[in-house]
Amino acid sequence: MLKSTLILSLKILGRRKFFTFVSLFGICFTLVALMLVTAIIDHSFAARGPESDMDRMLLAGRMVMSGSRSTWNGYAGWGFLDRYARGLPGVDDMTVFSVADRISTFAGANKVTLSVRHADAEYWRLFHFRFLEGAPFTAADVEEVRRVAIINEATRRRVFGDAEAMGRTLELGSERYRVVGIVEDVSVLRLLTTGDVYLPLSLRLTPESRARLMGSYMAAFRLDGSLPPGEVQAEFASRLEHVEFEDPERYDSLRGRLMTRLDVIAEGILGGDVDENRTPLLGVILAAGALLFMALPALNLTNVNMSRIFERSSEIGVRKAFGASARHLAGQFLLENAVLCVLGGLLSYGITLLVLEIFERSGLIPHASFSVEPAVFLWGLLLTLVFSVMSGLGPAWRMSRLPPVVALRGGDR
Amino acid sequence: MSTQTLPQGDPTAPAADNAFLRLSGVSKVYRTEGMETLALSDIDLTVAPGEFIAVMGPSGSGKSTLLHIMGLLDDCTRGRVELDGRPMDRLADRALARIRNEEIGFVFQTFHLVGDLKVLDNVEIPLLYRPGLRGKRRAWARQALERVGLQARMGHFPTQLSGGQQQRVAIARAIVGSPRLLLADEPTGNLDSTMGDEIMAILEGLNREQGTTIVMVTHDEKLARRAGRIVRLFDGRQVQ
Numbered sequence: 001m002l003k004s005t006l007i008l009s010l011k012i013l014g015r016r017k018f019f020t021f022v023s024l025f026g027i028c029f030t031l032v033a034l035m036l037v038t039a040i041i042d043h044s045f046a047a048r049g050p051e052s053d054m055d056r057m058l059l060a061g062r063m064v065m066s067g068s069r070s071t072w073n074g075y076a077g078w079g080f081l082d083r084y085a086r087g088l089p090g091v092d093d094m095t096v097f098s099v100a101d102r103i104s105t106f107a108g109a110n111k112v113t114l115s116v117r118h119a120d121a122e123y124w125r126l127f128h129f130r131f132l133e134g135a136p137f138t139a140a141d142v143e144e145v146r147r148v149a150i151i152n153e154a155t156r157r158r159v160f161g162d163a164e165a166m167g168r169t170l171e172l173g174s175e176r177y178r179v180v181g182i183v184e185d186v187s188v189l190r191l192l193t194t195g196d197v198y199l200p201l202s203l204r205l206t207p208e209s210r211a212r213l214m215g216s217y218m219a220a221f222r223l224d225g226s227l228p229p230g231e232v233q234a235e236f237a238s239r240l241e242h243v244e245f246e247d248p249e250r251y252d253s254l255r256g257r258l259m260t261r262l263d264v265i266a267e268g269i270l271g272g273d274v275d276e277n278r279t280p281l282l283g284v285i286l287a288a289g290a291l292l293f294m295a296l297p298a299l300n301l302t303n304v305n306m307s308r309i310f311e312r313s314s315e316i317g318v319r320k321a322f323g324a325s326a327r328h329l330a331g332q333f334l335l336e337n338a339v340l341c342v343l344g345g346l347l348s349y350g351i352t353l354l355v356l357e358i359f360e361r362s363g364l365i366p367h368a369s370f371s372v373e374p375a376v377f378l379w380g381l382l383l384t385l386v387f388s389v390m391s392g393l394g395p396a397w398r399m400s401r402l403p404p405v406v407a408l409r410g411g412d413r
Numbered sequence: 414m415s416t417q418t419l420p421q422g423d424p425t426a427p428a429a430d431n432a433f434l435r436l437s438g439v440s441k442v443y444r445t446e447g448m449e450t451l452a453l454s455d456i457d458l459t460v461a462p463g464e465f466i467a468v469m470g471p472s473g474s475g476k477s478t479l480l481h482i483m484g485l486l487d488d489c490t491r492g493r494v495e496l497d498g499r500p501m502d503r504l505a506d507r508a509l510a511r512i513r514n515e516e517i518g519f520v521f522q523t524f525h526l527v528g529d530l531k532v533l534d535n536v537e538i539p540l541l542y543r544p545g546l547r548g549k550r551r552a553w554a555r556q557a558l559e560r561v562g563l564q565a566r567m568g569h570f571p572t573q574l575s576g577g578q579q580q581r582v583a584i585a586r587a588i589v590g591s592p593r594l595l596l597a598d599e600p601t602g603n604l605d606s607t608m609g610d611e612i613m614a615i616l617e618g619l620n621r622e623q624g625t626t627i628v629m630v631t632h633d634e635k636l637a638r639r640a641g642r643i644v645r646l647f648d649g650r651q652v653q
Contacts, residue, residue, distance in 0.1 A: 015529040323514020323542035
């Protein structure tokens with residue numbers, strides 16, 4: 001019975017090409033968009049690559065220092081992070097690194113602008129870069145302010161071409177560095193780890209900047225699991241209250257918070273004050289957006305289903321006259337919807353892979369490497385299936401309950 | 414399947430205890446926006462197994478309504494319908510569907526073939542709802558098409574056939590499940606006289622050779638006289 005109904009559904013979908021096209025288009029559009037968005041989110045924020053430990057990390061970055069006359073919005077300074085953020089309970093490791101600077105150099109006659117990040121030695125412990133050659137710079141390199149550099153694969157290609165890069169000199173501005181390691185490229189959407197060149201943090205620190213509360217540094221804290229993140233965040237907040245200011249007349253308050261990965265995403269998307277948690281709002285917006293996004297094609301499908309099912313009123317009458325029960329008919333229409341959905345799902349999977357491939361090759365997002373998570377595809381397909389079945393349920397049930405003679409007349413009672 | 418057949422042209426109604434289908438005091442009222450239309454009024458009719466009945470009457474006299482009630486396609490407002498002594502009122506949708514599937518076949522004036530399906534698939538429809546026929550459906554549908562002389566057209570779509578051929582497909586669909594009762598609503602109404610004769614010959618053959626009980630609505634006096642008995646309706650009332 002199921003096999004016959006399935007074959008029948010395929011035959012009818014094959015014959016009703018316009019309806020099939022419209023429905024498949026709606027399903028494909030929804031699923032492709034859903035998978036593209038999640039692939040980009042996954043690529044940018046998921047715990048993978050160098051940031052594979054992000055799920056058990058907290059981050060400090062944006063800070064606001066204010067007083068009665070002035071407000072300084074920016075990133076944390078080395079002085080604050082070094083004096084107040086170290087030794088937090090529940091944290092087993094910590095790294096401090098700069099936001100990336102843009103510095104130009106020359107590769108032969110060509111000017112090349114590179115993204116340069118300064119970091120401490122712990123950076124390589126907390127973030128798991130894949131080294132193609134060489135090794136991370138060490139605590140001794142940082143301590144002794146050695147002019148060593150780690151570059152990414154793209155920089156090696158751009159600056160050194162096909163020649164050997166390890167041990168060679170990289171000129172940045174007026175400074176020269178020895179290349180000690182080459183890492184795999186990291187997407188520019190990975191704000192904590194993306195970069196073309198990584199230099200020891202000490203190269204950037206002057207005696208004056210070592211004392212500053214504000215600067216251009218971020219810190220990542222890896223939790224050891226002994227305390228809930230909330231308690232670590234609370235301890236950080238309490239330390240902010242005891243910060244000593246160099247010039248209390250000018251600045252007397254420092255605000256900021258330890259953020260989870262999700263908080264960083266919410267802040268990045270929604271902005272807002274540094275100590276304002278935007279994550280719940282982001283959750284509501286994303287849920288509402290997803291619902292609306294899925295509801296639109298569902299409404300479209302409902303409409304298409306309504307007209308399709310009413311158009312087939314006479315067929316329903318005939319089937320009822322020859323022994324189909326209301327359940328048979330409702331089942332048949334729902335199966336037709338499900339078949340459409342599965343076909344649309346498979347088609348969307350292929351289209352998504354194609355679009356991502358084109359996107360990657362376009363170089364629109366440097367060093368991007370997207371992938372479609374099977375789980376996202378399956379969830380999307382399941383959601384579409386649910387919406388699709390729901391959209392067909394009403395009209396199918398209504399028509400299947402009509403007395404056969406009314407259905408034969410076109411359902412016009 | 415019953416093999417009892419009444420002689421053709423017998424004007425006598427069957428005895429009450431030999432009833433295959435019995436309608437007692439059946440009335441049908443259509444209610445639309447406060448208006449009531451009496452389509453059938455107090456019909457008493459008994460159909461014996463193997464009988465061939467023609468139902469005649471002017472347009473709007475209730476012929477099709479009567480046929481729909483006999484075939485359990487519509488319910489009556491008052492009265493009682495019995496099939497093989499079993500009352501049909503108060504039966505649930507699934508039970509009615511099963512009786513329509515196993516015991517009744519329909520032929521409609523406008524054929525009502527499913528345009529999206531090929532001829533063979535159309536004929537197979539009643540068998541889809543009958544359990545336990547795995548692997549037999551196609552063979553049965555082919556046999557039914559052979560019986561109406563359309564075995565060469567089973568791969569066509571209905572729109573590729575003439576009116577007469579479409580009606581023969583409709584007959585094949587009606588008889589594929591070997592129903593005991595065949596209800597035909599003006600089966601020749603949309604056909605020319607030659608095609609009408611062909612259809613009539615098929616119906617007569619089914620009645621004579623298979624013992625199928627047939628109730629046929631027609632406007633055509635000549636065709637009606639070929640049935641075993643004529644029931645005449647006027648303004649929803651049985652006048653003969």
